[in-house]
Amino acid sequence: MSDGRIVVLSGGVGGAKLALGAYEVLPADTLSVIVNIADDFVHLGLSVSPDLDTLLYTLAGLNNEEQGWGRRDETWTFMKALRSLGGADWFQLGDGDLALHVERTERLKKGETLTAITKHVAKSWGIGADILPVSDDLIRTIVETDQGTLSFQEYFVGQRCQPVLRELRYDGAAEAKLSAAVENALLDKNNRAIIIAPSNPYLSIDPILAVPGIRECVRQSNAPVVAVSPIVGAAAIKGPLAKIMAELDKEVTPATIAAHYGALLDGFVLDRTDKHLKGEIAIPTLSTNTIMSTLDDKKALAQDVIRFADSLGALSVPGAVA
Amino acid sequence: MSDGRIVVLSGGVGGAKLALGAYEVLPADTLSVIVNIADDFVHLGLSVSPDLDTLLYTLAGLNNEEQGWGRRDETWTFMKALRSLGGADWFQLGDGDLALHVERTERLKKGETLTAITKHVAKSWGIGADILPVSDDLIRTIVETDQGTLSFQEYFVGQRCQPVLRELRYDGAAEAKLSAAVENALLDKNNRAIIIAPSNPYLSIDPILAVPGIRECVRQSNAPVVAVSPIVGAAAIKGPLAKIMAELDKEVTPATIAAHYGALLDGFVLDRTDKHLKGEIAIPTLSTNTIMSTLDDKKALAQDVIRFADSLGALSVPGAVA
Numbered sequence: 001m002s003d004g005r006i007v008v009l010s011g012g013v014g015g016a017k018l019a020l021g022a023y024e025v026l027p028a029d030t031l032s033v034i035v036n037i038a039d040d041f042v043h044l045g046l047s048v049s050p051d052l053d054t055l056l057y058t059l060a061g062l063n064n065e066e067q068g069w070g071r072r073d074e075t076w077t078f079m080k081a082l083r084s085l086g087g088a089d090w091f092q093l094g095d096g097d098l099a100l101h102v103e104r105t106e107r108l109k110k111g112e113t114l115t116a117i118t119k120h121v122a123k124s125w126g127i128g129a130d131i132l133p134v135s136d137d138l139i140r141t142i143v144e145t146d147q148g149t150l151s152f153q154e155y156f157v158g159q160r161c162q163p164v165l166r167e168l169r170y171d172g173a174a175e176a177k178l179s180a181a182v183e184n185a186l187l188d189k190n191n192r193a194i195i196i197a198p199s200n201p202y203l204s205i206d207p208i209l210a211v212p213g214i215r216e217c218v219r220q221s222n223a224p225v226v227a228v229s230p231i232v233g234a235a236a237i238k239g240p241l242a243k244i245m246a247e248l249d250k251e252v253t254p255a256t257i258a259a260h261y262g263a264l265l266d267g268f269v270l271d272r273t274d275k276h277l278k279g280e281i282a283i284p285t286l287s288t289n290t291i292m293s294t295l296d297d298k299k300a301l302a303q304d305v306i307r308f309a310d311s312l313g314a315l316s317v318p319g320a321v322a
Numbered sequence: 323m324s325d326g327r328i329v330v331l332s333g334g335v336g337g338a339k340l341a342l343g344a345y346e347v348l349p350a351d352t353l354s355v356i357v358n359i360a361d362d363f364v365h366l367g368l369s370v371s372p373d374l375d376t377l378l379y380t381l382a383g384l385n386n387e388e389q390g391w392g393r394r395d396e397t398w399t400f401m402k403a404l405r406s407l408g409g410a411d412w413f414q415l416g417d418g419d420l421a422l423h424v425e426r427t428e429r430l431k432k433g434e435t436l437t438a439i440t441k442h443v444a445k446s447w448g449i450g451a452d453i454l455p456v457s458d459d460l461i462r463t464i465v466e467t468d469q470g471t472l473s474f475q476e477y478f479v480g481q482r483c484q485p486v487l488r489e490l491r492y493d494g495a496a497e498a499k500l501s502a503a504v505e506n507a508l509l510d511k512n513n514r515a516i517i518i519a520p521s522n523p524y525l526s527i528d529p530i531l532a533v534p535g536i537r538e539c540v541r542q543s544n545a546p547v548v549a550v551s552p553i554v555g556a557a558a559i560k561g562p563l564a565k566i567m568a569e570l571d572k573e574v575t576p577a578t579i580a581a582h583y584g585a586l587l588d589g590f591v592l593d594r595t596d597k598h599l600k601g602e603i604a605i606p607t608l609s610t611n612t613i614m615s616t617l618d619d620k621k622a623l624a625q626d627v628i629r630f631a632d633s634l635g636a637l638s639v640p641g642a643v644a
């Protein structure tokens with residue numbers, strides 16, 4: 001059991017932190033991360049995949065920790081020159097970051113899949129984990145707001161999430177095909193746990209779960225499914241989650257997150273400061289430190305979540321037989 | 323006469339040096355540079371125009387003088403990251419340089435002409451001269467060598483001009499349309515001189531002159547036409563010209579260059595070290611310093627060439643009347 005595979009469902013930064021923790025505590029080649037692609041977009045003719053990039057940079061140790069996104073030791077000569085040409089400068093592209101987008105765009109044009117390209121990048125950078133886009137088809141988050149319909153990046157970067165969100169759509173999700181690699185990862189008999197990272201459920205995890213067949217794969221898996229709350233106290237750890245929950249008329253509490261994933265989950269992890277809320281959650285719940293400031297925090301949380309899942313797995317086996 | 327327009331036909335580095343000299347000594351907005359586009363190519367999905375770029379960087383004061391190509395204060399983070407991904411690294415793209423290619427590619431995709439894009443860049447960088455691609459259509463130099471057919475950049479950068487050249491073709495030139503801006507520049511009644519820069523005749527000037535109609539425009543112009551020799555002594559000032567001339571069975575001497583342009587020229591400029599060769603050239607010939615090491619050299623040569631052209635213009639008026 002202890003060298004089974006861990007599958008993490010992840011958005012960008014928060015998910016990458018937990019994935020890094022898991023990567024550090026697990027044996028090599030026992031981690032698969034299924035990643036949201038609904039934030040992906042074409043900018044200046046280049047295919048940008050923000051969540052995949054964050055995972056790749058983070059697991060390769062190339063991420064810029066202070067900045068929270070992009071590459072470490074980055075330079076910005078491109079943006080400066082682009083600005084001098086009156087080019088579109090609302091989305092920051094570092095010089096090193098550009099290489100990933102240029103190479104990906106070129107390979108997509110040659111007919112390679114996003115899955116194959118991501119695998120190539122991970123291999124090039126010596127990452128001993130599978131980073132898997134949920135699909136090789138296009139999925140695009142569309143945000144209906146009080147200021148009209150916006151693409152995800154217009155909403156998220158262009159307008160810094162300021163418009164009031166009314167509704168989210170994941171264009172293309174219903175027609176998207178789950179990648180074979182994702183299906184294989186979820187249905188692997190050797191799976192130890194499936195972890196939903198503390199990513200934004202509405203912006204990052206739902207567009208993954210919107211791909212036909214994935215919920216069935218998760219349900220079919222023998223491994224326990226555990227989600228980590230992205231809400232601590234009545235606030236989001238990071239990003240616009242609390243604002244979005246309020247705008248969608250949802251109570252900003254971990255219980256809302258647990259209820260959101262509902263029957264998909266076997267267990268739920270909330271922050272130790274929310275220990276008193278355990279009673280509000282109908283499934284087995286672990287309280288621990290979920291704030292991942294240091295690498296040790298990330299490793300400790302991953303370890304806690306995996307052990308918790310192991311305990312649920314041990315419990316669920318007789319249940320499944322009964 | 324003295325504030326008429328100077329039109330320069332130019333390839334990359336050598337032409338840009340003379341163009342810069344002319345730009346410095348002329349009143350604002352009296353210089354047009356017609357530029358070779360047959361070295362242009364698509365690399366990593368990006369439209370690169372090496373000769374236009376060199377002109378733009380040089381006249382904007384952004385060129386890297388020590389390196390001889392590219393931008394000053396350039397960084398190379400992109401290439402380093404690209405290499406880490408196993409990307410195509412045989413052609414060097416600086417981080418700042420990339421902005422020009424990305425912006426141009428994006429604008430071409432939106433349907434802007436290369437002429438309009440180049441004008442936008444020149445304006446963005448405060449260049450008070452017209453930098454004009456000879457055509458908005460594609461022209462591509464193809465090099466037949468002892469090692470087979472090569473694209474220009476494969477030959478020039480990829481193989482460093484080492485294969486033996488048998489023949490040159492300018493694919494697309496016969497079907498290319500002279501841009502209206504180039505036609506207007508050449509036929510401007512106010513033209514003072516048309517100068518063929520000391521660029522490589524076979525690789526840089528011939529693909530300009532191969533566009534239907536341009537020779538007629540040059541001939542129709544009232545302005546004297548003067549070429550500056552890229553051969554000094556029995557060597558090229560720069561690049562593979564002498565090697566190419568030998569491979570094409572041509573004598574490596576300024577007289578070969580003068581004969582190559584033939585009836586197109588009213589005058590020829592050779593280096594002072596080749597003064598003794600004046601007798602071999604059938605048209606009026608000026609000898610002066612043509613080695614442009616410093617900015618003063620560039621200005622002095624431009625001044626010399628323009629004065630020489632002025633003297634030919636004064637001579638040619640009665641000739642034209644007779």
